[in-house]
Amino acid sequence: MDKPADPTQPYRSLIAGYQDSIRAMDNKANITLLFVAFMMGPILYNYPRFPAYLPIPFILLPFLIAYLCLFLVVIPRYPKRGAKNFLVSRTATAADFENVSETEDELEQLKLRCAVLSETLWRKTQYLRISLILSMICIVATVFLLLYVWYW
Numbered sequence: 001m002d003k004p005a006d007p008t009q010p011y012r013s014l015i016a017g018y019q020d021s022i023r024a025m026d027n028k029a030n031i032t033l034l035f036v037a038f039m040m041g042p043i044l045y046n047y048p049r050f051p052a053y054l055p056i057p058f059i060l061l062p063f064l065i066a067y068l069c070l071f072l073v074v075i076p077r078y079p080k081r082g083a084k085n086f087l088v089s090r091t092a093t094a095a096d097f098e099n100v101s102e103t104e105d106e107l108e109q110l111k112l113r114c115a116v117l118s119e120t121l122w123r124k125t126q127y128l129r130i131s132l133i134l135s136m137i138c139i140v141a142t143v144f145l146l147l148y149v150w151y152w
Contacts, residue, residue, distance in 0.1 A: 029074045036067050
């Protein structure tokens with residue numbers, strides 16, 4: 001098996017893939033945020049017709065949980081692990097990002113960045129799954145509630 005010419009290339013490819021997946025996850029969450037907000041409208045509009053034993057906080061709780069999970073997907077996270085090479089500063093200058101000579105430490109930093117991005121993507125995926133499952137359950141529950149309100 002041939003060794004790659006640049007030992008950092010596989011890690012750079014992984015990092016690019018993770019970053020693309022994280023961006024796609026953010027786009028999905030943004031679209032779903034709007035969808036969940038639109039789903040809450042008919043519930044709030046028809047609330048006066050609901051049975052008295054269904055309080056509005058109980059009805060909106062799944063929507064609010066889904067909304068919170070989607071918000072946690074969208075907010076940016078700047079992890080403390082690997083922060084030495086991931087500069088986030090209001091007063092950053094070009095000198096802060098000058099290329100340093102190739103060192104043995106660069107490979108370890110790339111591995112650490114892969115681990116951090118992997119963890120971020122995993123968390124975003126879990127929050128998005130929770131919110132999408134809750135959204136699907138809320139759609140079914142909303143349909144039954146609205147049918148109950150309109151026809152009984």
